Amino acid sequence: MSRRVVRQSKFRHVFGQAAKADQSYEDIRVSKVTWDSSFCAVNPKFLAIIVEAGGGGAFIVLPLAKTGRVDKNYPLVTGHTAPVLDIDWCPHNDNVIASASDDTTVMVWQVPDYTPVRNITEPIITLEGHSKRVGILSWHPTARNVLLSAGGDNVIIIWNVGTGEVLLSLDDMHPDVIHSVCWNSNGSLLATTCKDKTLRIIDPRKGQVVAERFAAHEGMRPMRAVFTRQGHIFTTGFTRMSQRELGLWDPNNFEEPVALQEMDTSNGVLLPFYDPDSSIVYLCGKGDSSIRYFEITDEPPFVHYLNTFSSKEPQRGMGFMPKRGLDVSKCEIARFYKLHERKCEPIIMTVPRKSDLFQDDLYPDTPGPEPALEADEWLSGQDAEPVLISLRDGYVPPKHRELRVTKRNILDVRPPSGPRRSQSASDAPLSQHTLETLLDEIKALRQQVQAQEQRITALENMLCELVDGTD
Numbered sequence: 377m378s379r380r381v382v383r384q385s386k387f388r389h390v391f392g393q394a395a396k397a398d399q400s401y402e403d404i405r406v407s408k409v410t411w412d413s414s415f416c417a418v419n420p421k422f423l424a425i426i427v428e429a430g431g432g433g434a435f436i437v438l439p440l441a442k443t444g445r446v447d448k449n450y451p452l453v454t455g456h457t458a459p460v461l462d463i464d465w466c467p468h469n470d471n472v473i474a475s476a477s478d479d480t481t482v483m484v485w486q487v488p489d490y491t492p493v494r495n496i497t498e499p500i501i502t503l504e505g506h507s508k509r510v511g512i513l514s515w516h517p518t519a520r521n522v523l524l525s526a527g528g529d530n531v532i533i534i535w536n537v538g539t540g541e542v543l544l545s546l547d548d549m550h551p552d553v554i555h556s557v558c559w560n561s562n563g564s565l566l567a568t569t570c571k572d573k574t575l576r577i578i579d580p581r582k583g584q585v586v587a588e589r590f591a592a593h594e595g596m597r598p599m600r601a602v603f604t605r606q607g608h609i610f611t612t613g614f615t616r617m618s619q620r621e622l623g624l625w626d627p628n629n630f631e632e633p634v635a636l637q638e639m640d641t642s643n644g645v646l647l648p649f650y651d652p653d654s655s656i657v658y659l660c661g662k663g664d665s666s667i668r669y670f671e672i673t674d675e676p677p678f679v680h681y682l683n684t685f686s687s688k689e690p691q692r693g694m695g696f697m698p699k700r701g702l703d704v705s706k707c708e709i710a711r712f713y714k715l716h717e718r719k720c721e722p723i724i725m726t727v728p729r730k731s732d733l734f735q736d737d738l739y740p741d742t743p744g745p746e747p748a749l750e751a752d753e754w755l756s757g758q759d760a761e762p763v764l765i766s767l768r769d770g771y772v773p774p775k776h777r778e779l780r781v782t783k784r785n786i787l788d789v790r791p792p793s794g795p796r797r798s799q800s801a802s803d804a805p806l807s808q809h810t811l812e813t814l815l816d817e818i819k820a821l822r823q824q825v826q827a828q829e830q831r832i833t834a835l836e837n838m839l840c841e842l843v844d845g846t847d
Contacts, residue, residue, distance in 0.1 A: 392685030415693030420701035
């Protein structure tokens with residue numbers, strides 16, 4: 377009788393645990409919109425959740441420490457005229473979040489470190505370019521202020537948020553509704569899934585489909601795809617018999633899957649959350665009450681089942697904390713924010729270790745908040761891997777940094793001289809002509825105010841005379 381050899385892996389014993397009741401966020405009216413996005417976005421400073429809102433779309437932004445019951449009058453971020461469908465925090469500025477809506481617009485917001493007194497209604501910038509609802513958002517992983525949006529018009533637009541410009545528009549790649557879009561680690565390629573059942577790898581700057589695979593999953597229900605650190609594509613979808621299925625693909629050879637596994641017969645779309653540092657993928661189905669997680673390695677069967685975190689309540693959505701927001705002293709390797717109907721509950725994934733020392737093998741250097749490229753550099757063809765930071769001493773989020781938007785004059789068609797670089801408002805020197813114009817305008821306004829005051833005085837005198845006459 378041969379003994380079964382157990383696969384060696386430091387992640388074999390990862391276990392999930394729901395946070396204590398006082399660490400949850402209670403009394404939040406989570407959105408009931410029918411849409412397959414995660415409805416929740418989180419970073420080391422804030423938790424954002426799409427909520428129910430009368431007469432438009434809104435989401436709530438809470439400081440991570442503000443646990444417990446949320447006041448029903450807590451300020452919201454309201455600006456959209458129809459439901460919000462997706463939200464995404466900027467990876468290079470923890471105070472900036474983008475929202476996409478049924479009203480065809482994308483809005484980018486600056487969230488203050490203090491709790492606002494009233495609703496935030498004015499975005500830093502509104503991006504208008506889609507003709508139908510916008511349901512997918514994704515920031516570029518390494519270039520500053522580059523944001524991708526995908527809409528019901530089957531178009532992907534890549535924006536420079538710092539200027540409000542459209543950098544690239546991919547409008548003839550997808551014949552039907554786009555289900556998911558994902559950047560690779562350096563932002564040089566996109567993986568997209570579409571209602572036409574095709575998985576595509578796209579080079580956005582060349583405007584080319586580099587590789588594609590029809591019916592990676594044969595079922596008609598939505599498919600999802602994410603890049604792994606090895607450059608493979610991990611997908612979730614459905615079989616022809618509506619069983620949920622996961623797959624691993626090599627874009628250089630799309631003929632055969634590296635791995636393909638059937639899962640169960642539930643009908644919720646599986647949202648994959650991939651951690652490149654550990655190469656673990658977490659699968660959260662909307663309407664499921666469990667999170668399944670797998671390790672992706674170079675050894676057969678390539679996708680190894682680790683465990684399942686189960687609970688009683690089904691999830692309405694899920695937020696996934698970036699690595700720099702985790703507690704390294706507790707060997708925490710992932711943290712989820714599970715949305716219930718009226719609350720949000722943190723779920724912590726931990727590798728059990730006896731030592732209290734920093735575990736280098738669990739925490740390799742991870743992407744930090746500094747961008748590696750400017751938007752113009754990326755557009756011109758440069759690529760750069762994320763700027764990494766060490767978590768050895770923990771991570772302290774930087775203070776509030778303002779996103780400056782300098783809209784370019786679209787009527788001025790003269791080519792810019794010298795190397796292209798987006799200039800912020802604070803960099804631009806005021807000319808002597810501009811100063812003189814401003815001073816003249818202030819002087820003219822003061823004269824107008826004086827004339828109005830003289831007119832008011834004259835009218836008051838007339839009124840007094842009339843009153844005295846009637847007496």
